[in-house]
Amino acid sequence: MSAIVIARRRTLAWCAGFAVLLVALVGVALSTGRLHIPFLDALRALFGVGDRPTVLVVQQFRAPRVIAAVVAGAALALAGSMTQRLLRNPLASPDVIGVTGGASVGAVLVIASGSVPAALTPVAAVAGGLAVAVLIGASAWRSQVSVTRLVLVGVAIQQGLAAVVNLMIVRFPQELAGQALQWTSGSLYGRTWTEVWVAGGAIVAVAGAAALTHRRVAVLDLGDDSAGGLGLDPRRARLGLLMLAVVLASLAAALSGPIGFVALLVPHVVRRLAGPPTPATLALTALTGATLLLGADYVALNLLPIHGLPAGAVTATLGAPWLLWLMARSERRSLT
């Protein structure tokens, strides 16, 4: 049996494991709350089976939040994995290179205006993320897409936008500032079915498109000259695929606010578990991201003594030490 087949089986085994874990976590999250619902009843109620109060609580109050966490987590992880691979930089991710910052500015502007309906917040977030992507893309297109330059420009934009968001929050009237602050800390609180259907549907579509491009990404991994020799315009292909990643990250931000570290962390976890990227590891990436964000939200909601802590705070608490460790390790590697 060839190594490719063995690697694929191992990846599929991990996929199955994470799928089971994810379903279990969904069941637990749906059954937990002020009204406790037994695990299986909660899962059944998700599909409208069971007595009316249970179905109402699960479908109307708990499910949107849970589904939002699953979809946003998967989208973030996929976006992070694509960004790191295309930019050949293990520290690149949408929340590092400014996309998430753009989404925040978009969302906070809508909240700040007070007059625009709140349902438009996700749309504004996607628009903000895309605007930043176009900005970075334009600056990189003119130069010969130096990856370092692209990442540096992104980091600068992210920092600048974070400052803008803070400034806006400080200048807001009190009640709007509260809303904006809650959004920018990355919370899944109060998601509605409309938001989940619109953003979630878009995420599924874009993720599907991304999965179809796996061959192009693998060819780009060989370097620009080899990719060119194999009939791919490397610059155009790389920027096109990056745009897919940006749309995914912006849609995720529209659902969950700017969640840090999921996009950065999950690709490294997957690489540890399943080795170098293949089409099958894409599925594992999505499942791991979904599990991680849903888990973080569950911990924030139920297991911590502080009430109303956003999921973003949990992922950041996990992610920050991980990032430091990763940097220390890559530094050691480059020294040896």
Next chain:
Amino acid sequence: MTSRLATRGLELRYADRIVVRDLDLEIPDHAVTAIVGPNACGKSTLLRGLARLLAPTAGGVTLDGTDIHRIPARTLAKSLGLLPQQPVTPEAITVEALVRLGRHPHQRVFSTWSGADQEAVERALARTGVDALRDRPVDRLSGGQRQRAWIALALAQETDLLLLDEPTTFLDLRHQLDVLDLVAELNADGGRTVVMVLHDLGQAARYADHLVVVHDGALAAAGPPGEVLTAELVERVFDVPCRVVPDPETGTPLVVPLARKASPSSVH
């Protein structure tokens, strides 16, 4: 002599610097062509131009009479394969997975891996002698084995023309010869047209049917090594006074630099 790949008044630039100027070239079909010249003469740039990796600022490159920039990239990649000078080996990729990527121009977004694809990969693995290494990570192979794996990728592409940019760099002498023998076989049994950039004039003279000498971005000479490689040309292009003698093994021209006056520091 027939020639599918040719250039006409080709000019290539990096930023504002002209690297290749007004170059007319005909690459003979079913032959091995070696491009030689001093460092920074533009020989690798010329190869990148032939492979459509660089857009000409004047003139052009034609394949079967059509400007290669008018041929869709994927279509061109079915006729023209390329091994760049320093390809990037993805982390932990196995030899077979690497060679499979050579099938990219033959696949569409929705197409699945076909029997023809697998056959091409098997032929390429066998031809380059890396069959037994197929499950090994490429980044753990020796330099010679790794180069063979990369050549296998280009073979899996199943192109009539193969461009190799300094395929022997970073290899020791034995592995240099292994790679050059492989190139000679690829040409001999498949009738493949091979164009390669080489550093060593002796190896170029031994392994090439056709020599292209580039000097300061312009064509200095082109033709069979026995006719092209003269003492006068080597002195003019490489600035090295020399004698050209028949290679005692093959009879091809061998460049022997004249002994220089011993430098003062070595006289005691």
